[in-house]
Amino acid sequence: MIRIVICDDQSLIRDGLEMLLKLEEGMEVLGKASDGAEALEMVENYKPDLVLMDLKMAGMNGIEATRRLKQDYPGVKVLVLTTYNDDEWLFDALNAGASGYLLKDTPREEVIKAVKGTVEGNSYLDPSIAGKVMREARGSKAPSGLALPQGLTKREGEVLRLIGQGKNNSEIAAELFLSEGTVRNHISVIFGKIGVNDRTQAAIYAVKRGLDEVK
Numbered sequence: 001m002i003r004i005v006i007c008d009d010q011s012l013i014r015d016g017l018e019m020l021l022k023l024e025e026g027m028e029v030l031g032k033a034s035d036g037a038e039a040l041e042m043v044e045n046y047k048p049d050l051v052l053m054d055l056k057m058a059g060m061n062g063i064e065a066t067r068r069l070k071q072d073y074p075g076v077k078v079l080v081l082t083t084y085n086d087d088e089w090l091f092d093a094l095n096a097g098a099s100g101y102l103l104k105d106t107p108r109e110e111v112i113k114a115v116k117g118t119v120e121g122n123s124y125l126d127p128s129i130a131g132k133v134m135r136e137a138r139g140s141k142a143p144s145g146l147a148l149p150q151g152l153t154k155r156e157g158e159v160l161r162l163i164g165q166g167k168n169n170s171e172i173a174a175e176l177f178l179s180e181g182t183v184r185n186h187i188s189v190i191f192g193k194i195g196v197n198d199r200t201q202a203a204i205y206a207v208k209r210g211l212d213e214v215k
Contacts, residue, residue, distance in 0.1 A: 001026055001027070001028050002026060002027045002028065002049050002050065002115065002116065002119050003028050003030050003046065003047075003048040003049045003050075004021060004027060004028065004029050004030065004048055004049065004050050004051070004052060004115070005029075005030055005031050005032075005033060005039060005042045005043060005046065005048045005050075005051045005052070006018060006021075006029060006031070006032045006033065006051075006052045007032075007033040007034075007035070007036065007038070007039035007051055007052065007053050007054055007057075007062065007065065008032075008033075008034070008052075008054040008057070008081075009034050009035060009054060009056075009057040009058060010054075011034075013054070013104070014032040014034075015032075017029075017052060017081075018032060020108055020111065020112075021112075021115070024112050027112075027115070030042065030046040030048050031045075031046060034057070035057045035058060035059035035060050035061075035065075036053075036057060036059065036060030036061055036062055036064055036065025036066075036068075037059055037060040037065070039051055039053070039065050039069070040060075040065060040068060040069060040072075043069055043072075043073055043076055044072075044073075047073075047076075048076060049076065049077065049119050050076065050077040050078070050079055050115060050118060050119055051069065051076060051077070051078050051079070052079055052081050052115070053065065053066060053078050053079065053080050053081065053082075053098070054080075054081065054082055055080060055082045055084055055089050055093060056082070056084060056089070062080065062082070062093065063089070063092045063093055063096050064096075066078045066080075066093060066096040066097055066098050067096040067097065069097075070096065070097030070197065074097075074197055077099045077118045077119055077198070078096075078097060078098045078099055079098070079099060079100045079101075079102065079114060079115060079118045079124070080093050080098045080100065080101045080102065081102050081103075081104060081106070081111070082101075082102075082103065082104060083103065083104050085103060085126070085129050090129055094200060094201070094204070097197060097198075097201075098200075099118045099123050099124075099197070099198040099199070099200060100114055100118050100123050100124035100125060100200065101124075101125050101126060101129060102114055102124060102125075102126050103126045103129075106126060118198075121184075121187070121198070121199065122168070122199055123198050123199035123200035123201075123203070125200065148211075149193070149194060149209070151193045152190065152193055152194070155176075155186065156186055156189060156190050156193070157211065158176055159172055159176070159183060159186045159187060159190060160190055160194075160202065160205075160206050160211055161206060161211050162175060162176075163187070163190075163199060163202050163203050163206055164202075164203050164205075164206025164207050164211055166203065169183045169184060169187075187199075187202075190202065
């Protein structure tokens with residue numbers, strides 16, 4: 001059962017998301033918050049797996065709520081669902097620790113897929129903004145040809161390179177002739193070594209360091 005808290009300042013959106021999620025077997029909505037502060041209280045009380053987080057809200061906005069949530073409850077995933085695709089909101093949300101960023105016109109099936117995938121450790125970016133993230137990362141990356149970050153093995157570097165190229169676990173497993181379980185284990189270790197909590201942050205890390213281009 002995937003346990004979810006919904007945070008949005010519009011009651012119509014909260015109720016609609018609750019209905020959407022309840023139609024899906026294996027999902028439970030624990031609570032609905034109207035701002036970031038209320039969402040933090042619900043996370044403390046209910047210990048959900050994921051928070052569906054709006055960004056621009058009265059009181060504590062979604063950026064600050066995400067930042068505080070990831071500091072205190074790093075295991076709880078945050079999936080942003082918002083109308084805003086402005087660069088400032090996007091990068092602030094990802095830097096605060098959001099695992100994914102969807103727009104509110106995303107089809108129901110994609111929202112469900114993103115919720116499930118985020119809880120499993122994947123990351124989802126709306127196609128209209130995914131390019132912005134990679135362009136920003138590439139624009140600020142270090143010179144290519146750098147050695148692996150300290151502490152990463154050669155195999156872990158290969159896995160990180162493929163994450164930076166946007167490959168999923170099954171694709172990484174096929175390319176490196178590994179089982180998916182082994183890939184998941186490598187990814188868990190990589191996250192710890194490079195200090196990130198999710199796949200989006202790992203991909204940005206790889207791209208900024210030019211690791212996605214290493215052969």
